[in-house]
Amino acid sequence: EGYDAAQKAAILASLAFHTTVPLDAVHREGIVGIDKAMMDAARHAGYVIKLLAVCERLTGQTDASAAGEAISVRVYPALIRRGHPLASVHGANNAVFVQAEAAGNLMFYGAGAGGVQTASAVLGDVVSAARRHIAGGVGVGESTRANLPIVEIGRVVTRYQITLEVDDRPGVLATVAGTLSDGRVSIASVEQTVIGDDEEGTGSARLVIGTHKALEQDLSETVQRLADSGVVERVVSVLRVEGD
Known part of the structure; x- marks a missing residue:
């Protein structure tokens, strides 16, 4: 978690x-x-x-x-x-x-885990504190000189990969693209895979959509509109892309 x-x-x-x-x-x-x-x-x-x-x-x-x-x-x-x-x-x-x-x-x-590694780190802190005590100095104080505000996740800007299961019929991709555009989310790439057909010849497809940088709040609201659009069967995942 x-x-x-x-x-x-x-x-x-x-x-x-x-x-x-x-x-x-x-x-x-x-x-x-x-x-x-x-x-x-x-x-x-x-x-x-x-x-x-x-x-x-x-x-x-x-x-x-x-x-x-x-x-x-x-x-x-x-x-x-x-x-x-x-x-x-x-x-x-x-x-x-x-x-x-x-x-x-x-x-x-x-x-990042293990008894020996944890003990080593804790003992290092104890030794450092003891040395400062013997030397007569104070410990290292917390610095809050910058006191910067902390923004909520909705104000973060990054790239995303959105995976959707959609109806496999004409016009669906245009609806998805239009919804993203209306939500100020720009598409960088789209990959579509057919995942099944029913007896009537219609079925589902999986869309993997990569975006350009977007505001988290815009992305979240847009994904909700996609889920309610009537053409999206399921929002499989929304993952951020970091490290670029």
């Missing part, structure tokens, strides 16, 4: 952006809805699915601060290109991928 990742994201975002990030401000989605068909579709399109904790500094997203800056902290399963460094993280290992203005892209990789 992404609880552990959300707690890590809250801590990392607080440190990185000098802003207090409470856990309830972290948007969280787990991987319970991910199935083999979704993983196969991702692999076919050149992606892998990873549970990501994304901590992002945004500009021009809000008027709440003088500089128009804010942060977004969110956890969800996302599509990552197979060539991206995070795509190679497997098993119980974790990785932190940092994009820094001066240092460029950095990745820190290691075991």
